[in-house]
Amino acid sequence: MSTVIKIVTSDNKIWNKAQIFTDIALAMSFGNKIILDFLCEAPDAEQIGIYNFLYSLSQKFKYDLTKVTIVTSNALEKHHTIDIKYLPPIHLLHNTNEYFINLSKKDKLKHFGMFVGRSNAPRLYLASYLDDQYRDKSIYTYHFNKTDDFHLYNIGLDDLVQTYNISDLTTVSNFLKKCPIMLSNGGSVKIDKSLPINPAQQLLKSDKNIFSSTYQHFFVEIVCESYYTGNTFFTTEKILRPMLLKTPFIVQGPKNFLKNLKKLGFLTFEHWWDEGYSQDHSSHQIHEIKKVIDDISTRTFDELTAMYNEMQEVLNHNYKKVLSLDSQDFKDLHDQ
Numbered sequence: 001m002s003t004v005i006k007i008v009t010s011d012n013k014i015w016n017k018a019q020i021f022t023d024i025a026l027a028m029s030f031g032n033k034i035i036l037d038f039l040c041e042a043p044d045a046e047q048i049g050i051y052n053f054l055y056s057l058s059q060k061f062k063y064d065l066t067k068v069t070i071v072t073s074n075a076l077e078k079h080h081t082i083d084i085k086y087l088p089p090i091h092l093l094h095n096t097n098e099y100f101i102n103l104s105k106k107d108k109l110k111h112f113g114m115f116v117g118r119s120n121a122p123r124l125y126l127a128s129y130l131d132d133q134y135r136d137k138s139i140y141t142y143h144f145n146k147t148d149d150f151h152l153y154n155i156g157l158d159d160l161v162q163t164y165n166i167s168d169l170t171t172v173s174n175f176l177k178k179c180p181i182m183l184s185n186g187g188s189v190k191i192d193k194s195l196p197i198n199p200a201q202q203l204l205k206s207d208k209n210i211f212s213s214t215y216q217h218f219f220v221e222i223v224c225e226s227y228y229t230g231n232t233f234f235t236t237e238k239i240l241r242p243m244l245l246k247t248p249f250i251v252q253g254p255k256n257f258l259k260n261l262k263k264l265g266f267l268t269f270e271h272w273w274d275e276g277y278s279q280d281h282s283s284h285q286i287h288e289i290k291k292v293i294d295d296i297s298t299r300t301f302d303e304l305t306a307m308y309n310e311m312q313e314v315l316n317h318n319y320k321k322v323l324s325l326d327s328q329d330f331k332d333l334h335d336q
Helices: 017-030 050-061 090-097 121-133 157-162 170-178 199-205 208-217 237-244 257-263 282-297 301-310 312-324 327-335
Strands: 002-006 033-037 068-072 083-086 110-116 138-142 218-224 249-252
Touching: 002 017, 017 033, 017 050, 083 327, 090 237, 110 121, 110 208, 110 282, 121 138, 121 157, 121 170, 121 218, 121 249, 121 282, 208 218, 218 237, 218 282, 218 301, 237 249, 237 312, 249 257, 249 282, 301 312
Parallel strands: 002 033, 033 068, 068 083, 110 138, 110 218, 218 249
Antiparallel strands: none
């Protein structure tokens, strides 16, 4: 008999931890096979404490860990005893493609675009930095709403202090007072909470013309990926968006995200700015990304246009690669 246990996560947090650990203990006590299902998400199982719990409990119940299967979309998840069933996130590609329209960049581009549904520490830090330093050079959304429980459970303030060693929260606090920010250039994006897909995925589905056409007006997107702590690699609609809309990107994500993106066959922008930030752990990465933002902010409209024209080979390559991407590409990465 098998017990399927569904685990709800965001980055390095398990939201239903008490129930999960109780269910695992109960299944082990009966000697059942255990399937831990991360619901097509991609946490690092070690970082969220799953392995340590399984080790300690298996000793108590004299339970054979080869009877455990983890179902995950983390391409880097491996284990010497526990069976790892990898599910490539190809469904996100299929859910994203239909919402994109063919765009061309306008003259006099703003420098930065950033689009956030749910808050967390690195998103909050980078978005508040843009708002404080480069408001006139940026287009951004930040849907945090202090009256909505969906947003209150994951603001990121504690992590900024405890993990990222940010002692001065003045800029962050001032930014949160302005939220929710739907589109800082005056537009709006509607969110339908009755739909089964999350707000981030609805940005295009709810009003693709407003949102997609926004990409005509800025040069580079600052992408904040969903899973960034520990050993993980997971491509969501967030990184697919700029590729399909032929927009350069800076990615806040797990260590070596860009390296693994290249293993999938994509190209990045190391010829135009320093991408060393991607080799840093997430706690330091945001500080290095700020330096890249500062560098790009000094470019004139004409310089942005020239850079964009130079990037056409990279942008066209990535666009075509997204359209040709399939499950085998992800499985080959997982098997390396």
